Amino acid sequence: MFRGFWDTLQSPIIGLSPMDGVTDAAYRYTVAKTSHPSLIMTEFMNVEGLARGAVSMLHAFKYDEIERPIVAQIYGSEVDSFYKVALMVCELGFDGIDINMGCPANKVARRGSGAGLIQTPDLATTIIKTVQQAANDWAKGKTPEEADIRPKIIRAIREMRPTPSARRLLPISVKTRIGFNTVTTESWISHLLKAKPAAITLHGRTFKQLYSGEADWEEIAKAAVLCKKTDTLIVGNGDVKNIQDAQDKIEKYSVNGVLVGRATFGNPWFFDGYSPTPQECAKKAIEHCETFERIYPERLFFNMRKHLAWYLKGFDGARELRVKLMQSNNSDEVREILASFL
Ligand SMILES: Cc1cc2nc3c(=O)[nH]c(=O)nc-3n(C[C@H](O)[C@H](O)[C@H](O)COP(=O)(O)O)c2cc1C
Known part of the structure; x- marks a missing residue:
């Protein structure tokens, strides 16, 4: 299995979780300049909007070299749009592509995107395979013009990245939850593993829970057992409070790493465990x-x-x-x- 930058990360992996409205380019830059996350993910970006030519949405894909490894997160439900946007992400020089299958917001999940994909598992694996195919095609030389990407998007990408990115294969990962209305960790993760994603980040809550209650790390541990039988890495997520807590959870629940979201608010020092004055x-x-x-x-x-x-x-x-x-x-x-x- 191709895992790209994931294979170069030092253990344990402790990365910045994607957060819409929070992890914009200014926040990511500030975190990367202040401490040392293993990897950073962008806010999620809608594939249907981008595929239809919404140039203004590309702002979420601005990044600085100091953020590497930097992963672009995308969401949606239309397979063709995923293909096009995956190609855009490759052109923009990202280190990886993450597919959001966990967002519980009504406007996302009720349309069958984000956590909504937990209810359409076959579509979910088709999307993973499509994004893998796009990454492969791009690595072998496919151009945005050949993929029928809107000319105004191509122009905007070339402005953002005047020097073309070197062709290389990008790893494809998934970020999801432990179920939709009920906990279905094992059947859902087993299904995702069939598409061989490089990594799965698992937030220990269902769609229905939104952000209430506590993340269920015992469920994350069950997913870890399944992933360990494959080459897919497992990254736990939910309620990590500090670096010590991250290390404890990685060990206790046998995951390859964690992504941390809310505990980094107002604390770009988080990843170095420093307490600022x-x-x-x-x-x-x-x-x-x-x-x-x-x-x-x-x-x-x-x-x-x-x-x-x-x-x-x-x-x-x-x-x-x-x-x-x-x-x-x-x-x-x-x-x-x-x-x-x-
Ligand atoms: C304001 C906010 C925005 C979020 N946006 C995203 C997103 O764009 N993509 C995603 O995968 N998860 C998103 N999440 C979920 C977080 O990445 C993470 O899974 C969740 O907050 C649990 O981790 P934590 O307890 O460390 O915050 C968001 C969470 C918050 C609080």
Whole structure:
């Protein structure tokens, strides 16, 4: 089985989980500059929209070299669109492609995408095989024009990446949950394994649970037993609190690694296990704002405000500061508000 960059990762694997509205290019850059995740995933991106030519969606696929290995996550339910978008991801020079089969949002899952694919397992494996085929075809020289990708998307990709990416095969992975309405870990994971993904990241909750309750790591351990009989790596996910917790869970549940999401909020030091001082948090918040303005001059600053609230967790007088920061409109204003901490 081809596992690409996954085979080069040092053990244990502790990576940044994809989070829509959070792990944009500015956040990923900030994390990669501040600590050392084993790998990083983008926010998920809809294949149908991109295949139909929604150029504006490509912003999620901006990245910096320091983020490598960087994996693009995609979601949808149309097989042809997956093929085209997989080819786009290859052109953009990513290190891997991850297929989202876990998103519980109604607008995603009720349309048969994300966690909805748990209910259509044959479509799920067809999608994995299609994306693998696209990666193979691209490695062998297939061009976006030959794949009938919209000219405006091709132009945008060439602007984002003026030097063509070297042709190479990319590994295809899946991120999913332990079931839809009920826990069906073993039948679902066994089915996915037939398509031979390079890795499966398993969040220990069902679709129905959304983010409630606790992630069930015993179920993740059951999936690990199945994956260990194959060449597919198993990555656990859900409620990892800190680096020690990550290492404990990797050992206790026999997974190859973990992806961490919410515990990294306001804490780009997470992957080095460092506890920052309030002054360091304030400086990092400003740096993050500046990075956001550099990468996304066209995007509204309010996208940054939730991050600012997270950086402030545990500060003296945080409530008052938060109120001010929630009205800030640029990095200069943020610097002024946080001046007493610098
Ligand atoms: C705000 C938010 C956005 C998310 N977006 C995505 C996404 O785009 N793709 C995905 O696979 N999972 C997404 N997730 C799920 C996380 O990647 C992760 O599986 C989940 O939060 C459990 O891990 P944690 O307890 O470490 O946060 C999202 C979670 C949150 C909180």
